[in-house]
Amino acid sequence: MINNKQYKQPISVLVIVYNNLRQILLLERADKPGYWQSVTGSQELGETIEQTALRELAEETGIRSDTIYNWHQSSVFEIYPHWRHRYAPGVTHNIEHVFSLCIAADTPVHLAPREHLRYMWCSLEQAIEQVFSPSNRAALWQLPQLW
Numbered sequence: 001m002i003n004n005k006q007y008k009q010p011i012s013v014l015v016i017v018y019n020n021l022r023q024i025l026l027l028e029r030a031d032k033p034g035y036w037q038s039v040t041g042s043q044e045l046g047e048t049i050e051q052t053a054l055r056e057l058a059e060e061t062g063i064r065s066d067t068i069y070n071w072h073q074s075s076v077f078e079i080y081p082h083w084r085h086r087y088a089p090g091v092t093h094n095i096e097h098v099f100s101l102c103i104a105a106d107t108p109v110h111l112a113p114r115e116h117l118r119y120m121w122c123s124l125e126q127a128i129e130q131v132f133s134p135s136n137r138a139a140l141w142q143l144p145q146l147w
Contacts, residue, residue, distance in 0.1 A: 007088040008042040010079070012096045013053040014139055015039035015068065017061065019105040022147065024127035024140065027060060027116040036120075036130045038139075040096075053099040061119075062110030063103060069146070071098040075135045098139045100146060 016038045017025040029035040041056030043049060050070060058064050074097045079087060109119050122130065128140045 007091075008086045009044070010087055010091050010094040011043040011049070011052075012094055013039075013041055013043070013049060013056055014096050014098050014133075014136060015053050015057050016098070016100040016136075016139055016143055017057070017063065017103060018100065018143065019103055019107070019121065021105045022124065023105070023121040024124055024143075025061070025109065026120050026122060026127055026130055027111065028118050028120075030113070030115055030117050032132075033117060035132045037133055038131070038136055040133075040136075049097045050099075053097070057101065060112050060115055063101075063107060065101055065103075069100045071100065071139075071142075073098045073139075075138070077133075077135050096135055100143065 019025070026036045026038065029037065039057050039060050041052065041060070043052040047055070050068065053068050054065060057068065074095050076093055076095050079092055079094050084092065111119055124140060124143060128137055131137050131140065
């Protein structure tokens with residue numbers, strides 16, 4: 001912490017939420033309209049990566065779960081320049097851990113309005129085309145291996 005500013009950890013989660021109809025949940029970012037993604041978020045101090053995934057899932061969608069599937073897979077990517085101010089000076093890369101959760105198609109979704117404008121359920125093919133993040137796209141390509 002510098003000048004009372006709490007920087008984000010460069011460790012995050014990507015949680016792919018899909019339903020029993022094999023539809024993928026995507027969220028549109030409030031800070032970047034038109035940017036669609038799966039559930040994402042940074043690890044907070046003292047959390048395990050699984051706790052981060054469950055917390056972000058609940059915060060961003062209102063969906064609560066006791067379990068989530070950990071892919072035991074991660075990727076390193078360059079943080080987009082327009083988001084680097086959220087991290088400590090000099091931090092340019094993030095490690096992202098992948099998780100997924102299958103839910104019933106009628107599960108309600110409640111967005112965090114400061115984080116997301118809207119959500120949609122779509123086919124895997126549509127989700128792959130819609131997401132802006134290459135790491136999100138790569139994880140979606142692998143999702144059918146879990147079905």
